[in-house]
Amino acid sequence: MQRNAQPSLLEAGADVDDLARLASSSMSELRERLKALGFSKLGHRIKIESELIALSRMKARDDSHHDGIGARRDRSPVTDRRQPGSRRESDDQPVLSTAQFRVVSAFVNVRMRQSTAYEVIAQYDEGQSFEVERREGNWVQPCAVFGGGARGWVMVDGAELGLGRLLRQTSKSDDSLGEAHASEVIRSAPRRPSALQQRLPLLLRAVPVSSEGPLPRGTLGPVKRFVVLRPMTLIYASPSRMSAVTAVCIQDDLVWSCEPQGEAGAVHGWQRLADPDGWVPDHCPAGFQQLEPQPHVHTGRPDREMASLDLWGQVRVAVLQTFGAQGRMTLAQKFRAWEEEALKVERGAAMQPDAWKQTVEQRQLAQSSPFAQGLLSVCHRDVVLAAQDKAIRSALSPSLCAMIRAPDEVGLTRGNVAELQTNHLLIIDNALPHNVVEGCRLEAESLDAKGYLRPPAMHRALGDRRDRLVGIEEKSELLVPGGHLVRLIQYLKSLAAELIDGGYNEALTVPPSIMLACYDGQGAFYKPHMDSMDDDPRLVTAIFYLVDDKWDGRLEADGGNLIWWTVTEDDLESAHSEREKHQLEPKAGRLVVFNSRTVMHEVMPTHRKRFAVTLWFFRGATP
Ligand SMILES: O=C(O)CCC(=O)C(=O)O
Numbered sequence: 058m059q060r061n062a063q064p065s066l067l068e069a070g071a072d073v074d075d076l077a078r079l080a081s082s083s084m085s086e087l088r089e090r091l092k093a094l095g096f097s098k099l100g101h102r103i104k105i106e107s108e109l110i111a112l113s114r115m116k117a118r119d120d121s122h123h124d125g126i127g128a129r130r131d132r133s134p135v136t137d138r139r140q141p142g143s144r145r146e147s148d149d150q151p152v153l154s155t156a157q158f159r160v161v162s163a164f165v166n167v168r169m170r171q172s173t174a175y176e177v178i179a180q181y182d183e184g185q186s187f188e189v190e191r192r193e194g195n196w197v198q199p200c201a202v203f204g205g206g207a208r209g210w211v212m213v214d215g216a217e218l219g220l221g222r223l224l225r226q227t228s229k230s231d232d233s234l235g236e237a238h239a240s241e242v243i244r245s246a247p248r249r250p251s252a253l254q255q256r257l258p259l260l261l262r263a264v265p266v267s268s269e270g271p272l273p274r275g276t277l278g279p280v281k282r283f284v285v286l287r288p289m290t291l292i293y294a295s296p297s298r299m300s301a302v303t304a305v306c307i308q309d310d311l312v313w314s315c316e317p318q319g320e321a322g323a324v325h326g327w328q329r330l331a332d333p334d335g336w337v338p339d340h341c342p343a344g345f346q347q348l349e350p351q352p353h354v355h356t357g358r359p360d361r362e363m364a365s366l367d368l369w370g371q372v373r374v375a376v377l378q379t380f381g382a383q384g385r386m387t388l389a390q391k392f393r394a395w396e397e398e399a400l401k402v403e404r405g406a407a408m409q410p411d412a413w414k415q416t417v418e419q420r421q422l423a424q425s426s427p428f429a430q431g432l433l434s435v436c437h438r439d440v441v442l443a444a445q446d447k448a449i450r451s452a453l454s455p456s457l458c459a460m461i462r463a464p465d466e467v468g469l470t471r472g473n474v475a476e477l478q479t480n481h482l483l484i485i486d487n488a489l490p491h492n493v494v495e496g497c498r499l500e501a502e503s504l505d506a507k508g509y510l511r512p513p514a515m516h517r518a519l520g521d522r523r524d525r526l527v528g529i530e531e532k533s534e535l536l537v538p539g540g541h542l543v544r545l546i547q548y549l550k551s552l553a554a555e556l557i558d559g560g561y562n563e564a565l566t567v568p569p570s571i572m573l574a575c576y577d578g579q580g581a582f583y584k585p586h587m588d589s590m591d592d593d594p595r596l597v598t599a600i601f602y603l604v605d606d607k608w609d610g611r612l613e614a615d616g617g618n619l620i621w622w623t624v625t626e627d628d629l630e631s632a633h634s635e636r637e638k639h640q641l642e643p644k645a646g647r648l649v650v651f652n653s654r655t656v657m658h659e660v661m662p663t664h665r666k667r668f669a670v671t672l673w674f675f676r677g678a679t680p
């Protein structure tokens with residue numbers, strides 16, 4: 058079977074050990090080496106990079122077995138190890154103790170060791186000079202002694218990180234005015250965005266783990282140490298999911314919480330971290346806990362920790378190098394390419410078994426690489442923010458969507474609204490006439506046959522849902538003019554006016570689009586989640602089911618039941634406790650309305666095609 062037109066690394070004559078070493082030290086050199094071997098396409102590089110990363114991890118594990126984890130601390134895989142051939146001889150010469158260096162970039166970090174994965178203990182600003190005692194490769198050791206008696210290291214040339222030259226050696230007399238003293242640096246250096254942060258819309262950053270050594274400046278002390286539980290946990294600039302993502306942690310990363318001077322170390326549902334500097338929600342949107350307190354003080358750095366630091370450092374560099382110039386456009390294209398791939402897998406049943414297996418493997422490989430995951434998270438945030446922004450701007454007041462209810466459709470009464478507010482969820486059966494429901498289902502089938510329903514790539518990669526979706530506006534050209542789906546959209550939009558008239562306790566607006574979702578059977582599911590949290594504008598979810606009359610929601614039959622339970626804001630702990638769970642079947646013509654911010658829900662595996670239309674009502678404009 059022809060697996061890939063590109064030869065394997067070995068076929069291309071690569072020294073895999075050599076490349077694996079590069080994978081854990083220098084992304085740019087790795088790329089050059091791969092290009093030289095003829096692996097020029099991004100897709101191939103991603104695949105190979107992930108193979109190499111896995112390889113270097115395996116090697117690191119092997120080594121740690123031989124040496125013992127503690128023994129590896131001083132020669133971790135993230136230190137700046139260059140290939141012998143690429144070394145400039147002069148870099149290796151220790152400098153005389155009188156050598157002086159001046160900062161020629163906006164600022165430089167002083168780190169505990171010779172790698173960007175180590176914690177920053179101080180900073181020098183542009184124009185400042187300092188005396189240097191030693192040079193090792195691309196790093197110099199200032200004579201200064203930093204907080205707690207620590208010695209530090211500064212990078213000389215940041216070209217590898219896309220930062221250009223950072224320091225220049227000068228003669229001492231040039232710079233007596235700009236001379237900086239270590240103690241001043243520690244006190245005065247402000248925390249500020251790095252050059253990388255300024256260049257990237259969203260920064261993916263390695264997570265420096267400070268298990269020993271001085272604390273980040275301005276921190277009162279480590280409050281707690283946590284281990285990251287989720288495969289990918291985003292760190293935000295402020296305690297809001299709408300704020301910028303400043304870092305990404307992956308499972309098993311270790312982080313410190315902190316209490317910055319004069320500020321809270323935690324607000325409801327959020328934990329403040331010292332380094333990476335930022336906020337992390339206690340729970341992910343699905344309600345699962347993200348961090349677990351670590352009772353034991355860590356004395357060493359296990360290799361897996363190092364490996365993950367290194368990987369994220371590489372993601373950061375790779376994003377910058379690959380997408381720096383074209384930015385979001387390219388990211389969006391990449392995002393669409395993943396969707397295409399996910400779609401191919403969806404349609405796998407129709408493919409030859411071998412080809413299908415290959416596609417699945419390739420997709421898993423592409424998505425499991427940290428590079429791909431990093432990009433995916435960047436893309437997804439952009440996509441969600443852009444879509445919500447657009448929807449909020451074009452949302453209408455409920456009164457503008459209201460229509461007169463036809464006698465054969467069931468609207469909401471005051472009693473219904475009261476029930477929704479008390480029970481968080483409301484069910485209306487046979488909300489529209491049977492022929493309309495059936496007509497909607499056939500129109501949905503036809504949209505699906507034309508290929509409009511797409512798998513949401515990010516969710517596929519994270520594995521939390523397996524439906525396919527399309528967003529449609531009432532006036533969309535995709536719809537049959539005056540058809541059944543148009544009527545369903547109008548029906549759903551009009552619910553907002555009835556909610557308001559019925560005394561709903563929050564102002565609402567109506568976004569232009571509904572979402573048509575299809576669970577294909579073959580076990581398609583949606584894991585437990587809450588539709589809206591934090592700054593997400595969605596307040597009320599209305600779902601209308603378009604299954605056929607013979608749908609049987611039992612697990613052993615068609616499945617696809619909606620399981621739901623309530624979780625209030627001040628009771629997030631219950632998100633994963635076994636509290637009272639309800640179950641409802643997706644009957645044809647059934648309308649379910651629920652509070653998007655208090656109802657946790659999941660869709661059980663489906664064994665037959667299951668269509669549903671959802672409209673979310675947004676928070677209304679506040680005067
Ligand atoms: O189709 C359903 O029953 C629920 C779907 C859902 O939870 C969602 O799309 O957010």
Ligand SMILES: [Fe+2]
Pocket residue numbers: 586587588658
């Ligand atoms: Fe949902």
